[in-house]
Amino acid sequence: MRNYGGLVHAVGVFARHRGGNFAVLFGLTASVLALAVGFSVNVTQLYNARSSLQGVVDAAVTSTARDLTTGVTREADANASVQAFLDANSQAGILPADQIVMDRLIVNRTAKTVRADAHVDVALYFPIFNMGDMKRVAASTTALYSDKTIEVAMMLDVTGSMGPNVWAKTNKIGDLKVAASGAVKDLLDNNIDPKNPRVRVAIVPYAEAVNTGGLADSVFVETKGGPDLPPPVDAPVSVSVTLAPDKCATERKDKDGYADTSSDGPFTSRWDNNGKEYLAKINRDDHMKTCPTPELIPLSADEDKLLDTIDDFSAAGVTAGGIAAQWGYYMLSPSWRSTIVNAGLSAGPANFDKRKVAKVAILMTDGQFNTAFAGGRGAPNSQNAGQMSRGNAEGICGEMKRDGIEIFTIGFDLNDPTMTVTERDQAKSVLQDCSTADTSSLKHYYEAATGAELKQAFDDIVRNIEKITVAK
Known part of the structure; x- marks a missing residue:
């Protein structure tokens, strides 16, 4: 215990010896650390949101492609099928409830593919710099289907x-x-x-x-x-x-x-x-x-x-x-x-x-x-x-x-x-x-x-x- 006490005493002496400079330096360092932590949290938040959105869109498009393959869904109903899947799964994970927006769906009859582009606006935990309060995250998926x-x-x-x-x-x-x-x-x-x-x-x-x-x-x-x-x-x-x-x-x-x-x-x-x-x-x-x-x-x-x-x-x-x-x-x-x-x-x-x-x-x-x-x-x-x-x-x-x-x-x-x-x-x-x-x-x-x-x-x-x- 005496060793830890000596360390605390030495730090105190150093701070008093430097006058008010250490307090200023400490304040600047703390601000930089706070910004770094906030930025790191935002990056992690956006990464998780993008990963979650990609997973939901992948599953929606793959499910629809499989239904097109087996005949459960017609090509004319593919849009509704993907949207229904997005709506049903947007409640899960870290994504905002009912906020996944499908920007477009393309069914390519020649290539036998289904492509969906979607996005979600994420409210940041730490709005810093010019990032604003919201950040848009997008995802795109293409899946194959077959009439074989x-x-x-x-x-x-x-x-x-x-x-x-x-x-x-x-x-x-x-x-x-x-x-x-x-x-x-x-x-x-x-x-x-x-x-x-x-x-x-x-x-x-x-x-x-x-x-x-x-x-x-x-x-x-x-x-x-x-x-x-x-x-x-x-x-x-x-x-x-x-x-x-x-x-x-x-x-x-x-x-x-x-x-x-x-x-x-x-x-x-x-x-x-x-x-x-x-x-x-x-x-x-x-x-x-x-x-x-x-x-x-x-x-x-x-x-x-x-x-x-x-x-x-x-x-x-x-x-x-x-x-x-x-x-x-x-x-x-x-x-x-x-x-x-x-x-x-x-x-x-x-x-x-x-x-x-x-x-x-x-x-x-x-x-x-x-x-x-x-x-x-x-x-x-x-x-x-x-x-x-x-x-x-x-x-x-x-x-x-x-x-x-x-x-x-x-x-x-x-x-x-x-x-x-x-x-x-x-x-x-x-x-x-x-x-x-x-x-x-x-x-x-x-x-x-x-x-x-x-x-x-x-x-x-x-x-x-x-x-x-x-x-x-």
Whole structure:
């Protein structure tokens, strides 16, 4: 205490020794400090007001752009929509209540943008210099909207490892049903007119093969010791008819027995090594053992039909990820439109046109791709089924991305202790390679350890599909 007392005494002596100069100096210093503090407070106040205003305008314009995209709001009503949002949110934060003024709103039909300019007059806490009592703060936001339609193909793993595990107390197929059903509902909620849906979803359950359901006419059934190609188109009817034990399909094979990764329709003409014309149907390999029970559903806006299919999922079989990617590609390819239409299943996929349609693939698995019946041309003959499956999947994903399809992938429970480190790494690698490259604002590869995380991954992907980018 005596030390502090000595310091106070010394300051007093210094002040008395300098006469009245110290008091004058102290007064000047205090005035400068007060002005600095006041200016700092004003700057902070204006910064916070501008930040708050920008946030409100961003949200108003983004919300309106999203409503324009989904059809909730018409272009003629965009002004009222933004103003209503500003009015509803001007009570929040540090902004003066009901004082946000929208200076202009521009809906650019060519660029598909919504731009709003707004301002608010802020009463300063410390009016100093020539700042006056009020200061105007302005903000501007431009958001994109779209009249694109959306087509989503969901390739979902229903293999045996997805089944309930009493010891681990898990039910991955149940978790998948919840997550996928929620995604379908959220996607189709964007449809205002059921007769003219903006969003359609295809479901491709897969295991060792894909159950083609109503598209079974597109399948060529191999026989033991028989050819890998369908018979020539001019072959006798008796030769061209083979009874199918089920509706499943594996890879499509080319004339040399390699996997044909193209998205061509099944009734496209091909020529064998003898110059004979045949149809490019999809093989059902004679070595295939287990046909998944759930059937694929081509693009549809029928929510009940899609949800019923997911609800009927059951787990069995091994993981043919390359076959899954192949059928997801078919469901988004316009080359399959006539086949799907002729089967009476739906209107089929639209043409590839980024200006008019967004095509999205979601590939989900809980493990390593380990099954294939044909490898890619040029691959080493020493490849095993897993290597072929992963190679085919990556090749098909590359084709999809070149066609403008956005690919999201989900690895579910990939850290399962029953998997080896190699299996885990290979599973993650193929999913990362298949997915579209991430951007600063858009994530494409997800890992989920639990059912809750799986649902969150699907929820995030649905939001990303409808993501609106705000350019400030």
